[in-house]
Amino acid sequence: MDISGTPFRAVRAALFTAVVVTLSTASHVLLSGVPLPFTTVAAITAAVFLAAFALAGRERGFGRIAGVLIPLELAADTVFTTGQHACYGEAGGPVTGPLRQVGLDVLCGGGGVGAPLARVAGGSERAAALLAGAGPGAAWLLLAAHVGVGLLAAA
Template sequence: MDISGTQLRAVRAALFTAFVVTLSTASHVLLSRAPLPVTTVAAVAAGVFCTAYALAGRERGFGRIAALLIPLELAADTVFTTGQHACYGRAGGPVTGPLRAVGFDVLCHGAVGTPLAQMAGGSRASAVLAHADPAAAWLLLAAHVCVGLLAAAWLRRGERALTQLLRAVAATTFRP
């Protein structure tokens, strides 16, 4: 079954983007206990959508989905951390001085995940990981890889279900 049509390709890329960005945003906010700047989330979403649209030409297997999803999740985490540090500073406080004069206040206007960050128990970025053991970085990497593998399995099942649905529709619609 051909699932490479432009409209279906855009829908598949949009669903992939929504899933990946929501998963990455929520996990990052919960772990860092600080909201994310809206522009950072929008930039990650645009990058993920463009990548997913370019690669959504055919049905993918678990290995290929995981090979795309895990690096995308790690890259999104890096961009989110950079955005938090640029907007809120390393200690979670407001950034003042020359950065505000250059226009970072425009880039840092608005926040995603503020209620989630408050529910996690803090409003300061990296409050938990500031004095963490060096093994915490490896545990965080392992958590990202495990979540990426679980998400890839879920997305693979969605790919298979979409293909089966389209086959069934095509078989019943165009039956002589």
């Protein structure tokens, strides 16, 4: 049975996308305490699916998989964080004023993904206090965690 055909590639890419995007959004919301905009999650989902579908044609080794996954994970985290800041502000509250009139409603429309998880995480006050007290090593620790997750996913 040949598993390299287009239908099987699409199914593998869809399953990979579902697992990766679900874990990524859940962990991002839990750690930040702020929901993600629906359009941001939809854009990352489409990008992950397209990359997975394009690369699902043949078997690849650990190094090549890690070489794709780690930059994609860092990019997804950057997009998620940017979406959160654009739609919910630095402190996790709604953005008001002239930004709403320039089309931010389109970007932030559709509700927040993971709002119940954000409530479980304790809200943005705790996350803001944690980040305010973080030293310069916290950024390196966060980068190391993302690289570690990318390596684990590649394995």
